[in-house]
Each structure stands twice: as C-alpha cells, then as structure tokens.
Amino acid sequence: MTGNEYIGFKEMCARFDVTPRTLRYYEYIELLSPRKEGRSRFYGPREIARMKLILRGRRFGFSLEDIRQWLLIYGEKGTREQYRVWIELADRQLDVLAQQRQELEAAIADLRDLRDETEALLSRMEAEPRDG
Template structure:
C-alpha cells in the first residue's frame, strides 16, 4: 500500500462505493479525510478503516457498532479493542448460525413443496 493519499473519486472506485456512501461515512465520523478546499484525500489510515468498515458490514455489524469499535483503538488501545471484537464476533456468529438454520428450514420447505407440485404435474 502506498503512503500517498488518494482522491475521493479513487476511494469510491477502489472500494466500489457511491459518493453518497463515502460522504455518509465521513458524516458519522467513520472516516476523516484530509480536506484541501473542497477536495478530500484519503491516506493509509482511512483506507485501512474503510477495509474494516466494509468487512464489518459484510459480517452484519451495524455502522454504529463499527464506529464504537473503531473509537476504542484511540480511547483504550488495541487490547481493549480486540476484547470487544471477540465479544461482538461471538454474538454475530450466533446470530448468523441462527439465520442459517432458518434459511436451511425455508429451503427444505420450498424444495418439498416444489417436489410435491412437480409430482402432481406428472399425474
């Protein structure tokens, strides 16, 4: 990774997000770009934070949970941040496993109904 800041447009392209999303992340203080006039530039810290934000969203965490977790690094350091991360991850894993079980049940029900309907077509 380069230490050269990247532009607002390049940040959107790199992470495949809209300008609106990037401005919103700044508004809720997830990102703090370098501002030069009306231009915004994102350095290594913001690029790393964006990776964490998107990964957290993919895992199902709310933006507020991600924001609070990122704040811990500056407030209490890496150890406390990691402790909270483990707690959040444990909770989210349980939720995802519950969702998977519900989805598996729904798929089984749909498959059975589909198979029953297909069998009726043969009659």
C-alpha cells in the same frame, strides 16, 4: 501535498466499489475523516485501513454503529481493549449468523418440498386423460 500515500474521493469510491453517497455518509457518521483541502478530500493510509475494516464488518453483518464504536475504542483505550470488544462482537454476530443459517436452511427445505409436491401433482395431472 497529495503524494502517493493519499488518494482522492473518486479513487476511494472506485477502490472500494462504493457510491459517493456511501462514502460521504461514512464521513458524516465519523467512520472516516479525510484530509480536506478546499472542497477536495484526500484519504491516507489510516482512512484506507478503516475503510477495509468497515467493509469487512459490513460483510459479516455488523451494524455501522457497532463498527463505529469498535473503531472509537482503539483511539480511547488501545489495541488490547479493542481486541476484547472485537471478540465479544464476533461471538454475538456468530450467533446471529448461525440463527440466520438455520432459518435459511429451513426455508430451502420447505421450498424444495413444495416444489417436489408441485412437480408430482403436475405429473399426475399430465398422466390423467383430459376431459374435452
């Protein structure tokens, strides 16, 4: 009973460009619950949708625990509460990303200044007569 709506383990890894270890870990921490037949695993529309949400959350910098808790809310309290929590999580993560951007911009500016200072120093050294 593995119709078109279900895909296997290898196809799931390939579709989402994740390692088998990653996929097994997501199952271990209960982010995904594939249907099992013997040793085979099959992923249906629910698991595929959850995987998209997991990877999107990771891209935004959310921890796996944040994602796991958020996914649990849907089953326990429904869509409205899930949306409320999502907004809270997103606001918090936007603050984190803004801080990271400031730190990155400062590092870029510092590196650019140091590079320019070094280039100027090298230019002066090359313009000076050399001692033999």
